[in-house]
Amino acid sequence: TLRLICTTTTVQRKNVGASGPGKYTEAFIKNQIEEFNLGKRHLANMMGEDPETFTQEDIDRAIAYLFPSGLFDKQARPMMKHPTEVFPEQRKIQWGEDGRPFHFLFYTGKQSYYSLMHETYEKFLNVQKHQDQLIAQDLPLQKEKRNLAGSRWLTKIELEEMLLEKLSDDDYSRFIQLLQKLVALPCADIEESYIQKFSKEVPVQSQKLVIEPLQYDEQGVAFSTGEGKRKTAIATAVVYDNGTGKITVNGTDILHYFPVLQDREQLLFPFQFLGRIGKHDMVCTVSGGGRSAQAGAIRLASAKALRSFVTEKEVEFMRQAGLLTVDPRVKERKKPGQEGPRRKFTWKKR
Amino acid sequence: QLDHGCALHTAARAGLSSVSTQDVPAEKPRVVFHTSESDPAKHTEQHEGRLYNIPLEEVKAVFPHGLPYRFQQQIQTFNEARVMVRRPALELLAYLKGSSFAHPAVRYVIYGERGTGKTMTLCHVVHYCSRQGWLVLHVPDAHLWVKNCKELLQSSYNKERLDQPLQASVWLKNFKTSNERFLQEIKTQKKYMWGKRESTEEGRPLGEVVEQGLARVRSASDAVGVLLREIKQQSHRGSFRLLVAVDGVNALWGRTTLRKEDKSPVSPEELTLVHNLRKMLRNDWSGGAIVTTLSQTGSLFKPSSAYTPHELLGKEGFDALDPFVPIPVANYSPREFESCYGYYLERKWLQHEKAHTEDGKAELQFLSGSNPRQLARLAGPL
Numbered sequence: 001t002l003r004l005i006c007t008t009t010t011v012q013r014k015n016v017g018a019s020g021p022g023k024y025t026e027a028f029i030k031n032q033i034e035e036f037n038l039g040k041r042h043l044a045n046m047m048g049e050d051p052e053t054f055t056q057e058d059i060d061r062a063i064a065y066l067f068p069s070g071l072f073d074k075q076a077r078p079m080m081k082h083p084t085e086v087f088p089e090q091r092k093i094q095w096g097e098d099g100r101p102f103h104f105l106f107y108t109g110k111q112s113y114y115s116l117m118h119e120t121y122e123k124f125l126n127v128q129k130h131q132d133q134l135i136a137q138d139l140p141l142q143k144e145k146r147n148l149a150g151s152r153w154l155t156k157i158e159l160e161e162m163l164l165e166k167l168s169d170d171d172y173s174r175f176i177q178l179l180q181k182l183v184a185l186p187c188a189d190i191e192e193s194y195i196q197k198f199s200k201e202v203p204v205q206s207q208k209l210v211i212e213p214l215q216y217d218e219q220g221v222a223f224s225t226g227e228g229k230r231k232t233a234i235a236t237a238v239v240y241d242n243g244t245g246k247i248t249v250n251g252t253d254i255l256h257y258f259p260v261l262q263d264r265e266q267l268l269f270p271f272q273f274l275g276r277i278g279k280h281d282m283v284c285t286v287s288g289g290g291r292s293a294q295a296g297a298i299r300l301a302s303a304k305a306l307r308s309f310v311t312e313k314e315v316e317f318m319r320q321a322g323l324l325t326v327d328p329r330v331k332e333r334k335k336p337g338q339e340g341p342r343r344k345f346t347w348k349k350r
Numbered sequence: 351q352l353d354h355g356c357a358l359h360t361a362a363r364a365g366l367s368s369v370s371t372q373d374v375p376a377e378k379p380r381v382v383f384h385t386s387e388s389d390p391a392k393h394t395e396q397h398e399g400r401l402y403n404i405p406l407e408e409v410k411a412v413f414p415h416g417l418p419y420r421f422q423q424q425i426q427t428f429n430e431a432r433v434m435v436r437r438p439a440l441e442l443l444a445y446l447k448g449s450s451f452a453h454p455a456v457r458y459v460i461y462g463e464r465g466t467g468k469t470m471t472l473c474h475v476v477h478y479c480s481r482q483g484w485l486v487l488h489v490p491d492a493h494l495w496v497k498n499c500k501e502l503l504q505s506s507y508n509k510e511r512l513d514q515p516l517q518a519s520v521w522l523k524n525f526k527t528s529n530e531r532f533l534q535e536i537k538t539q540k541k542y543m544w545g546k547r548e549s550t551e552e553g554r555p556l557g558e559v560v561e562q563g564l565a566r567v568r569s570a571s572d573a574v575g576v577l578l579r580e581i582k583q584q585s586h587r588g589s590f591r592l593l594v595a596v597d598g599v600n601a602l603w604g605r606t607t608l609r610k611e612d613k614s615p616v617s618p619e620e621l622t623l624v625h626n627l628r629k630m631l632r633n634d635w636s637g638g639a640i641v642t643t644l645s646q647t648g649s650l651f652k653p654s655s656a657y658t659p660h661e662l663l664g665k666e667g668f669d670a671l672d673p674f675v676p677i678p679v680a681n682y683s684p685r686e687f688e689s690c691y692g693y694y695l696e697r698k699w700l701q702h703e704k705a706h707t708e709d710g711k712a713e714l715q716f717l718s719g720s721n722p723r724q725l726a727r728l729a730g731p732l
Contacts, residue, residue, distance in 0.1 A: 245716055255719035256655065261728070264717050277712035 024087050032083035039080065056081070091164050112163040113171055117178065123191045124182050131187045151199045153179065159198075211315065214241075214308050224308040228300025230327050233289025237301035241309065243281030245271075249298065250285055263295035270303040270323055274310060296327060384693075385435075389481055393435050393443065399685040401432040401693055404477060412480045415490045415524040416597070418469050420726060428697050436467060436686060438679045439474040445675065446475070446639055451591065454633045457671055459599070461644045462679035463657050465723025468643045469597055471679055475641050476595050484591040484638070485532045485581065487630070489521070492601040493648030495623050499608055502616075506545065507572050511622045512610070518570035518623060522563045525577075533557035536584055542576055544569045556580060575626040582630060585637040592638030594630055598649070599642035602628055603667030605651050631671065642671075681720040690722070694729050702732045 040059060044051035047062050059080055069077040094111070095101040105111040105118075154162070156172040179198060182188055188195065214222040222241040227234070247267065249257040258264050271277045282302060286294045303323040307315050318324050332341035339345050385400040393402070409417075409431050417425075425431045442458060449456055460468045480486050495517050505511040526533065536556045543549045544566060550558055556577060563573025585592040596602075602624050608616040618624045631640060644662045646652060656662050659676060682690065691711055694700050704710040718724035 245712070253719065255721060255724070261717065264719075268713065268716050271716075272709070272713060275709065277709070277716055 024090065026092070029083055029087060032087070036080075036083055043080075089161075089164055110165055110167070110171070112165055113167060113175075116163065117175060120175070120178050120182065120194075123194055124178070124185075127182065127185050127187050127191060130190060131185065134187065150202055152202050154198050154200065158200075211307050211312075222309075224305045226301040226304030226306070228297045228302075228304060228326075230296035230300065231289055231293040231330055233286060233293035233297040235284055235286035235294065235297035235301045237282055237284040237298060237305050239302060239305040239309070240281040240283070241279070243279060245278040245280070247282045248284070258291070258295060260291065263291060266292075266295040266299045267302070269299060270306055270318070273318065273321060273323065274306060274314060276306075276309075280306075280309075299323070300326065384432075391443075391447075391478060391481060393440060395440060397435045398437055398440060399435070399683070399689045401434050401689065404431040404433060406431065408477075410527075412477055412486075412528060413473060413488075414527040415521075416469075416473050416476060416488050416595075420723075421470065424726075428699075432693065433470060433474055433477075434467075434686060434690065435474070436471065436679075438467075438677050439471045442471070442475050442641065442677055443478055446478070449639060451637045454636050455592075455594075455638050455640050457631070457633060457640045457642065457674035458677055459642050459644060459659055459671065459674045460677045460679055461657060461659050461662070463681070463721075464646055464654075465721050466679045466681055467722050468645065468679050470722075471677075472595055472597055472641060472643050476593065479591070479593040479595075480528070482591070484593045485529055485585075487525070487578075487581065487592065487594045488528065489596045489627065490524075491645070491648060492596055492598045492624075492627070493645065493650070495621065496601045496604070496606040496608065496618060497648075497650060502608060502610070503568065505571065505622050506569070507575075507622075510620060511625060512608075512616060512620050513568070513571040513622050515567045515570045518574050519564055519567050522560050522570060522574060522577075526557075526560050526564075532590065533560060535590075536580065538576075538580055539583065544572070571622040575622060578626045578630050582635050585635055587637075590637075592635075594638065594640040594642075596627065596631070596640075596642045598645035599631070599671070600644050600649055600652075600662040600664075600667060602631075603664055603670065604649060607650055628670065633673070682722060682725070683720075687715055687720050687725070690725060700729055700732050705729075705732050 040054055041051040043059060043062050044054040046066075047058075049058065063078055063080050067078040071077055094103060094106060101107070103111045103115070105114045108114050153176050156167060156169065159172060159175070160167055179195065182191065183195060212224065214224050216222055217240075223238055225236060225238050227236050229235075247254045254264060254267060258267070268277070271280065282305075284298050284301065286298055288294075289297065300323070303318055307318070307324070310318075315324075334341055337345075385397050385402050404412075406425075406429075409425065421431075438460065442460075445456070445458070460471055462468050476486055476488055495514060499514050499517065501515060503513040503515060505513045533556045537553045538550060538556065538559065539552060541549060541552050542559070544562055545568075548562065548566070550562060559573055559576055559580075563570040563577075581592060584590075602618055604618070606616050606618055606621070608621075610616055619628075631642070633640070644657070644659060646654060646657055646662060649662060652662060659671075659674075660668055663671065688711075691700075691714065695706065700706070702710070705714070714725065714728060718728050
C-alpha cells in the first residue's frame, strides 16, 4: 500500500459532493461565476487596469493591496478566486426523474471507481492484443522504458478528488497494482496518454544545489565565500586556501571575540569534520543575534564555503552531519493568557 | 647530569629536537623538548622552546610567593617545576647580562595579552638573578595591596597615610625566606624609632628590622619602608646587586577599592606600601634593575581588552615609569606549542585517546589559540 506523506489542506475537508445531491446547485454555481466575472471587471476598473486582460495574479495583488492583513495563515486572508476553486466539485444527481440511475454501475455503490477499473482493464487487454499481433507478425517489441524515477502515481486523496467519491485503501492499492501491471507490458506506449492522467512529476529530483567553483584572488590563493544564518544572526565567511588555521571575526581574533570554549568548538566543527584544521584561513563578518547564534551562523557560513574545496561525497557527508542545514529554531511567540511561549501563569487553587 | 643539548639540525629554521631524560616511545619519532640546563644563566637561543627543571628546594627558597597559583598546582601534581624558556625571557636575560651597573637602574616592563606568560617570564628572571646572587625584591602581585584589605591603620609616621599591617607582614615573611643571607650582611645606616619605646640602632643587620616588623604587626608597613630605603641606598655602593621585580605594577597608579572610615575613596599615594614601592621604582639609584609586569586580570576599573602599557598604566603611571624598555610577550609559537603539548603527553596529563593523535593536537591548537593559559585550562579535563 502506498502511504500518504503530506496532504493538501483543501482536500482534508470532507468531500462534500459525496454526501448527496449537493448544497450548491448548478444554477447557484453559475450565478457565482457571473458575479465573479463582474467583480473582476469592477476590480480592474478600480485598479485602473484593463478589464479584458486582468489575470488571477492581478486579482490577488489587488486584493492584497486593498485588504491588507497581518494574519500568518495565507488561507485566512481575504481572497477572491474563481467559484470552481472555491466550491468543491460535487456529483450531480445521478438518477433521472423516473428514479432510474444514469450510470450502469450505480448500484455497486462506487460507480466511478468500478468504471475506472473496467476502463483500465480494457486498455490492458488492448495492449495485450496489440502485443500478440506484433508477435504474430514477428515484429520487434518496442522497449522504451518509461522514466519511472521522475514520476509517481496519484495519491489516494488525489484519486478521490478525481473520482468525487470515497475509496478504501484496498481499492486504491488494487488500482495502482493494475496500473503497474499495465505499465510493465512492453507495448504500453500505445496507452501512454491514458497512463499520464494518473502519474505526476516528482519535481524534487530536478533541483540540485549548484556548488560554486573556487575563486582566485591576486596572489593566486584560492578562496570561496559562504553565508549563514541562525536565529537573527547573519554571517559571511571567506575561506582561503594554503593557510595556517588563523580565523578573524569582524577584525578580531577568535580568542578575543569568543572567549567561551563552546563557541570556538562550534567554529572548529566543519574543519575538524573534513580534517582540514590547519589548512585554511578564514575571515568572517557577523552581525545580529547573540553569542551562540553568531557562532552557529559562522559555522554554517564556513561549511557552505568549504563545499567548493571538497569532493561531492564529502559534501554529502557534511549534509548528513547537519553542517549544511539552516537551523529553523527561532524564538517562539508569547501567547495571551500565558506568561511565555509555554509557561502558564501560576495556578492558584483559590 | 649530561647536557642533552646536542641538536639535530633540520632544514631552514633551527628545528631542534632533543631526547628527554625519561622514557622514549619507540613507535613514532616524537620530539619532546627538555633540557637539563637548570641554570638560567646558560640559557641561550638554542634552548628556546624547551622546558627546564628547577629543583623543588630551590623553588621553595626562591619563590615563596611569586609563582602563579595554577603553576603551583601543576608543580604539586607533577612533582617537578618545569619552566619553558621563551624568547622574551631570553631577551631580558641578555639585557641584564649586558647592562652596566654604574648607570641608573633600567626599567623593563613586560606586557602582553591575558594568559601569555608574563608572570612566568618574571619568575624566570627572578630565578636567574637569585642564582647569580642578587638581592631579589619580589612583589608577587601589587594588586593585592590595593584591594580587599580588611584593616587600614593610620600611619604613625605620616599622618595622612594609611598602613596595611596584614599585607606588609605577609610580604616580610616571604622576603625573609627568599633573601636570608642578605639580611645578615646588610647593616642599617640610621637609627629608627618604632613608636615610643622600641628602636633599632645604627649598624644592626636588616634581619632585625624584619623581625621587628613581624613581631610588631602595627609597624610592619614602616618596617617595609625602612627596608626599601636601606636597600636602595646601599645598592649604590655595589656590594650587591638589586633586582626589583613587581608583578601587576599598574596597580600602583590606578584606583583602589579601599575606603576610609568616612567612605571616601583611598588613592594609592595614601597607602604607605604603595608610596614606598613607588620610590623604589624611580630610577634614581644604580646597581641593579627593575623588572615589572603589567596585569589586566587583577586590575581594577580597566576594560578587559586593555593590555598595552599606555592603557593599563594610565597617564600618571606611564610618566612615572617613562624611560622603560617594553618587552612584549605573545602566545606560543608553533614550536613552543609542540613542546608544551609534548610535555603534557609525556607526563600523562592528557588522558583522552584522541589527544594523542595529530588531529587532537590540531584541535587543541585551534581551540586554545596557542594561548598558554587556555591550553592549560583545556588540557585540564582531558
